[in-house]
Amino acid sequence: DSGVTQTPKHLITATGQRVTLRCSPRSGDLSVYWYQQSLDQGLQFLIQYYNGEERAKGNILERFSAQQFPDLHSELNLSSLELGDSALYFCASSEGGYSNQPQHFGDGTRLSIL
Amino acid sequence: DAKTTQPNSMESNEEEPVHLPCNHSTISGTDYIHWYRQLPSQGPEYVIHGLTSNVNNRMASLAIAEDRKSSTLILHRATLRDAAVYYCILRGKEYGGSQGNLIFGKGTKLSVKP
Numbered sequence: 001d002s003g004v005t006q007t008p009k010h011l012i013t014a015t016g017q018r019v020t021l022r023c024s025p026r027s028g029d030l031s032v033y034w035y036q037q038s039l040d041q042g043l044q045f046l047i048q049y050y051n052g053e054e055r056a057k058g059n060i061l062e063r064f065s066a067q068q069f070p071d072l073h074s075e076l077n078l079s080s081l082e083l084g085d086s087a088l089y090f091c092a093s094s095e096g097g098y099s100n101q102p103q104h105f106g107d108g109t110r111l112s113i114l
Numbered sequence: 115d116a117k118t119t120q121p122n123s124m125e126s127n128e129e130e131p132v133h134l135p136c137n138h139s140t141i142s143g144t145d146y147i148h149w150y151r152q153l154p155s156q157g158p159e160y161v162i163h164g165l166t167s168n169v170n171n172r173m174a175s176l177a178i179a180e181d182r183k184s185s186t187l188i189l190h191r192a193t194l195r196d197a198a199v200y201y202c203i204l205r206g207k208e209y210g211g212s213q214g215n216l217i218f219g220k221g222t223k224l225s226v227k228p
Contacts, residue, residue, distance in 0.1 A: 002157070002159070004157075033215055033216075035216075035218075042218055042219075042220060043152075043158070043201075043216075043218035044218075045215040045216065045217065048215055056215055058215060090157045090158070092157070092158075092216075099146060099205035099206050100146045100163065100165070100205065102148075102160035102163065103158075103160065103216060104160065105157030105158045105159065106157055107156060107157050108156075108157050
């Protein structure tokens with residue numbers, strides 16, 4: 001158990017819809033990262049938050065947004081969903097933002113777009 | 115971004131040692147070498163990391179070449195549970211920014227035979 005909790009585990013929705021994925025980091029961790037894993041693109045970094053502020057952006061689409069709340073949990077919002085957004089979405093957390101600190105991953109949310 | 119090269123797949127017998135190689139000839143002096151693994155249907159899991167010296171922990175050992183252009187992850191006695199995709203990742207030393215996230219390649223798929 002990594003201590004990172006992601007909900008829901010599975011999500012099935014239709015094209016054009018909007019969904020929210022939730023992540024609770026490990027106790028004491030200030031950084032939250034979101035990654036997307038699809039069959040053709042592998043694991044790709046989307047966005048990082050540190051103590052409520054956006055720290056880094058990766059290959060995140062404009063239709064996607066995220067935030068980190070004062071209690072440090074984070075939400076990833078995906079809108080105007082397309083078939084290609086079907087993927088596993090992982091959240092990870094680390095104590096700070098330093099690159100020598102391990103990241104701890106949740107079990108992911110599997111998003112299926114019909 | 116610094117790149118790593120790993121074999122696509124490797125096979126091992128249960129209870130035998132496994133040496134997973136990684137080449138990173140363009141590594142900079144401040145890049146850490148991290149290893150993660152992803153078991154089937156799970157999120158990535160931190161294994162070990164190092165900068166210059168060899169490192170040991172309860173999961174594995176990391177042997178780093180003197181010129182730091184390659185490293186080897188050593189599983190001392192492979193078990194069936196070690197069957198996973200192993201990722202060798204370089205991470206910059208700078209605080210936060212684009213250096214904080216993980217850049218996953220394709221990794222090495224390790225199969226363990228009973």
